[in-house]
Amino acid sequence: MTSTMTAKQRRGAAPARRDLASALRRLLAGVADAARQELRLRRAMRQLAAFPDRHILDLGVTRSEIGMAVRYGRSVLRRGPQRFEESLNPGRISDHTHQQLA
Numbered sequence: 758m759t760s761t762m763t764a765k766q767r768r769g770a771a772p773a774r775r776d777l778a779s780a781l782r783r784l785l786a787g788v789a790d791a792a793r794q795e796l797r798l799r800r801a802m803r804q805l806a807a808f809p810d811r812h813i814l815d816l817g818v819t820r821s822e823i824g825m826a827v828r829y830g831r832s833v834l835r836r837g838p839q840r841f842e843e844s845l846n847p848g849r850i851s852d853h854t855h856q857q858l859a
Contacts, residue, residue: 801827 805813805823813819818826822834 798827 802823805816805818805827806820810820813823816826817831818834825834
């Protein structure tokens with residue numbers, strides 16, 4: 758038993774293929790953008806890591822904080838670990854915050 762598509766069914770399949778191709782192009786463009794951004798961030802981290810410790814400290818960052826500073830900015834570092842977790846999960850209140858409120 759062979760299945761043949763009618764002309765109407767073939768016309769209906771063409772837009773679906775175009776939509777799928779368009780969605781695939783958008784997905785691949787998003788992946789490429791994310792990869793380019795990641796490469797930019799890593800390049801910045803390598804450049805900062807090449808600085809002497811004194812220069813890094815002059816920027817207000819320790820060597821161990823370079824990655825966080827490049828990805829999220831120095832202001833996140835100054836908030837402390839609990840504040841950073843809250844900035845990632847704004848709806849969640851940490852145990853530390855509950856203790857401060859009590």
